[in-house]
Amino acid sequence: MSSPTFDCTACGACCFGGHDRYVAVLPQDAGRSIPDHATSEIEGRRYMKMACGHCAQLTVTAAGATLCAIYEDRPEACRAFRTGSFECLKARRHRGPQAEALRALAMAGTEPAPPAGGTAPVDLPGAAILPPEAGISPSP
Numbered sequence: 001m002s003s004p005t006f007d008c009t010a011c012g013a014c015c016f017g018g019h020d021r022y023v024a025v026l027p028q029d030a031g032r033s034i035p036d037h038a039t040s041e042i043e044g045r046r047y048m049k050m051a052c053g054h055c056a057q058l059t060v061t062a063a064g065a066t067l068c069a070i071y072e073d074r075p076e077a078c079r080a081f082r083t084g085s086f087e088c089l090k091a092r093r094h095r096g097p098q099a100e101a102l103r104a105l106a107m108a109g110t111e112p113a114p115p116a117g118g119t120a121p122v123d124l125p126g127a128a129i130l131p132p133e134a135g136i137s138p139s140p
């Protein structure tokens, strides 16, 4: 999830999305251990649960690293998201400030630590202070 140019653990913007259908769980994900509590069903399809404007599995360490709590089992949609792609740059441009604000809160010690084992639902209340992203189209 990183390249010599882009460090995903210092970003996390692509895990932010403006709606509950931001990350679809696809048939290709059937063999992955994505916890049930990490997903929700909307009109017969499964999506990664969102919390406070970002995927609920996005965690921020006390040192400010943005990590996926289910990285090894993350869905296909996340795997297809290429670092440095047009979509990556778009996410960084539109959602980078939100990710940065969340990281700053974590480093200030106002965010909960990532879950032990990396599979518990994560709610990062710091994002609640961020305004809704009205008018920003979601990254794929």
Ligand code: SF4
Pocket (backbone or CB within 6 Å): 014, 015, 023, 048, 055, 056, 057, 058, 059, 067, 068, 069, 070, 071, 074, 075, 078
């Ligand atoms: S599953 Fe992981 S990589 Fe995919 S959006 Fe959620 S936190 Fe990001």
